[in-house]
Amino acid sequence: MIETTSPSTPFIAKPAPIDVALQQEVELFYYWEAKLLNDRRFPEWFALLADDIRYCMPIRTTRVLRESHHEYTGPNDYAHFDEDAVYMRQRLRKITSDVSWSENPASRTRHIISNVMIVDGEHPGEYQVSNVFVVYRNRLERQVDIFAGERQDLLRRTDDDRGFEIARRTILLDQSTVLSNNLSFFF
Amino acid sequence: MTNLQSGSTPAGKSSRWADADIAALVDEKNGRLDPQIFTDQAIYEQELERIFARSWLMLGHETQIPNAGDFMTNYMGEDPVIVARQKNGDIRVFLNQCRHRGMRICRADGGNAKSFTCSYHGWAYDTAGNLVSVPMQQEAFPKLKKEEWGPLKARVETYKGLIFANWDADAPDLETYLGEAKFYMDHMLDRTEAGTEAIPGVQKWVIPCNWKLAAEQFASDMYHAATTAHLSGILAGLPEEVDITDVAPPTTGIQFRAPWGGHGTGFYINDPALLLAITGPKIAGYNTQGPAAEKASERLGSIERGAQVTAEHMTIFPNCSFLPGLNTVRAWHPRGPNEIEVWAFTIVDADAPDDIKDEFRRQSMRSFSAAGVFEQDDGENWVEIQQVLRGHMARSRPFNAEMGLGETREDHPDYPGTISNVYSEEAARGLYTHWVRMMTSPDWATLNATRTPQLDAASA
Incomplete structure (x- = not known):
């Protein structure tokens, strides 16, 4: 679900150094994920999502510093995305159809991923x-x-x-008014 | 998006348009629209003055600012305003501009405040928009009468939760302005005695298109939904084993054109073929069966209106649109002739179960939002129309808006106003005809005189 504060809880303190191989493995995973999106291999990208996926993008607002804890909309508020696997599958069906005018002809996207910081998750094997x-x-x-x-x-x-x-993916966009005619692609 | 911002606007008339020239742009009788209404800079400037400074404009929902001091910033046309809840429960709307040197008084999207202080020279205003403090007034402005230098204040009225404001002291009250449209707004706003509430959060995005393309579509265009534009949005919501070719669009329903006022709506009646794809099964069930639908039927006076109206689209002139049944509500804020900002939020029945409220939140986001599987494609169509209209030849011939011409009735036993087939452009003709009225009338007295006696009688 959407975190109402940024940065999220695990990243308030500097993360401890982790195994270099794990760092490299996660980064490679992201680079490959980005390539699947950029090459429009959407079914393969979709296969990287867990069955219990939450794919969220809260709305970001402009607030005075005193009220900056309200900068992002909360987990039960309106958002740009708040999707589970069912909704993501519907989006896959749309973007791969030949009548999806917002993506046919397709957008040319380039996802550049950086600043990868990893900490252990709650359960073994989660990060x-x-x-x-x-x-x-x-x-x-x-x-x-x-x-x-x-x-x-x-x-x-x-x-x-x-x-x-x-x-889980929570996307914190650096725009309050989205400066685009739609969000017809994936982050 | 940068493609229009970086380009130059097609050159239009630099001087003011004469009334006769404006009137010639819309041929209501033959259903013809001159494309210049979507592109001309001088027309746009006249729209800001004659339409946006004189119409009732929707600024949000009362529940978005429930407590004293709660405020949100918004726009009336291109004019920034502050919408603030007072200690006595009233809502005030005033121009977000300091009268000293024109600085924006409040730069946040919303919050709670006791006062607003201009960040330039410190002039301070209370939440009603009164100038209450001027730094070093004795030394700097000894003769200043603070009561004369508050920001401009707008009239404020609400209709069943929705907040509207109007700059023009001579405009009719909101209920008169809405007229017969209220009957149809109630499909969304008056299903329960508990009324509606807004889900927190306003989504804003930019579409490089003229505001009338959006307003007209929501007033009058079921045709695009049933034909081509939203095929993939419908497909997304269908069960996996069902293909788009298996679904026939509904044909039963009506369209409403306000006899006077520019408002329009349309909907299917008891023909729920597309409903599951638009709202999902849970909301479809809530809207059409069970206690909520029964209560709505009772309040609205018929099972048809309470439980069988589906896929309703509606525009309140000029730029407030919504979809009853899915409950997305939005303003199309004009940003020059070639661009709009969409400000959208979702409302729910205040007494709906929590899981239903959350389902409205998620379904309206899924279908009608910047990322919505339906609305994504609207953004595509309007942008490309606007791009093509840069061309001289593209603007040289009228658009065809003759669907349903002459096929109307004003004596429908169940539905007030001018009624036509659900697939019609009658409401679009109504919107553009009212656009001409407002663009060519110097004041509200003149505008009111354009109401015909019969129509006044019909709406009384």
């Missing part, structure tokens, strides 16, 4: 990961959208060649 993104979108003749923000993920280790699945 809380903070990472930042820049998503560039270009579509049709000359539409350009640029999005930046933080993703707060819960990754769960799998015993197949995916390596991990995404059990």
